Amino acid sequence: MPFTYDYERPALTVDCVVFGLDDTDLKVALIRRALPPFEDAWALPGGFVQGDETLETAARRELLEETGITDAYLEQLFTFGNPGRDPRGWTVTVAYYALVNLRDHAVKGATDAREAAWFPLDALPDLAFDHADILALAQERLRGKVRYQPVGFELLPEKFTLFQLQRLYEIILGRALDKRNFRGKILEMGILRETGEMQTGVRHRAARLYRFDTRAYQAKTRKGFSFEI
């Protein structure tokens, strides 16, 4: 059943840049395309938006269908609409970026009979369409955002050590941070709560586990506090 319009209309897609963090790297989830164009090339998970869903709903749906990821932190990044960005014709894509923790979303992805894998940012394959541009913009946005909003926690498990948090910032910002200064500053903010639990199964002294205290953060934010690393 075809659709007919008086004027030319674009195809509308969403694409997701999914960041995950492991012990040493920031990684991105990519899928291998099963169909032309760019058949067999790696690409961002994404697909066509349906007329009865919001853009964010479409992004979450595609994320689930193509990588098995649910409940990710998701935020709109930018809309790419250059003529010529898709060889099939006029296609506009609304790009999102997502933050997940790699432990929970470790090896899923083959759900939709498509191959999916995590790639470290410094060893990316060639990407389909203008997905390399989208990814570069997402990385830049993440670097900017992480300093002024507590989004980094989305990349960690619910309970985490201060060292994990520090390493997260070091990886994203690309520079070393001073341990004592970092710990002092972040604890001073009063937006972490001790869980009372300790790390287990590590081959060094066990660290305290903290949790991000959303309520405290929101309360402080209303009183003029602003997060900054």
Next chain:
Amino acid sequence: MPFTYDYERPALTVDCVVFGLDDTDLKVALIRRALPPFEDAWALPGGFVQGDETLETAARRELLEETGITDAYLEQLFTFGNPGRDPRGWTVTVAYYALVNLRDHAVKGATDAREAAWFPLDALPDLAFDHADILALAQERLRGKVRYQPVGFELLPEKFTLFQLQRLYEIILGRALDKRNFRGKILEMGILRETGEMQTGVRHRAARLYRFDTRAYQAKTRKGFSFEI
């Protein structure tokens, strides 16, 4: 000549939130709609994107056609695609915000036989579609952006006094700033150049006129400088 597709496609529009600054207020350019839906209601300037132009090109074209504004600072804001946001059917809009100085773009706008006018942000009329949401988001984005990037200058004439610049920040941020601290900080940055000229036609002591020094800013930025008010 109709266009036929296998799947449903959205209509794609751009909308522009154009900010202008006068002596006391931040204002927004609105146009009065000539056609249904929302006939005679005030709305953001904008319109349909064509298949052979970029999104930004479309935004600039609509801005020119509907308000006569050219050469504005323009930046993509957010894409709104909720089903139901347009009573005519599935319509996705890529919103931009623009910064212009009101002196140069004072009373134009009636170009396209449409009524256009500047409204202060605290006395807005009811707006068509979800344009009130778009405008609110643009204002929030501007408030955030202006502190970390030197975009405020786009709202001023090319040559401006330090007092004009300070008032700009006071208006956008909504709080008073200390004169000596502000002047010290901004001059310290080394991104303003004295023009050697003075204000004329004011009924008080004439102030020095400065110009934003793009080259100095870029050079400093490459060396790690980062703008912050």
Next chain:
DNA sequence: CCAAAAGTGTTAAAACTACACCCATGA
């Protein structure tokens, strides 16, 4: 002479930076 903004320094408090050692644990 009045109103309005121009222009100009200092000081106290707060925030930031750099820096080093002992402790606990599992391999």
Next chain:
DNA sequence: TCATGGGTGTAGTTTTAACACTTTTGG
């Protein structure tokens, strides 16, 4: 016993915030 991170305090420096008066100009 060794490697790995856990955990802790201080001093010097820099940045920020608060604060008031004289000057110039046009009306």
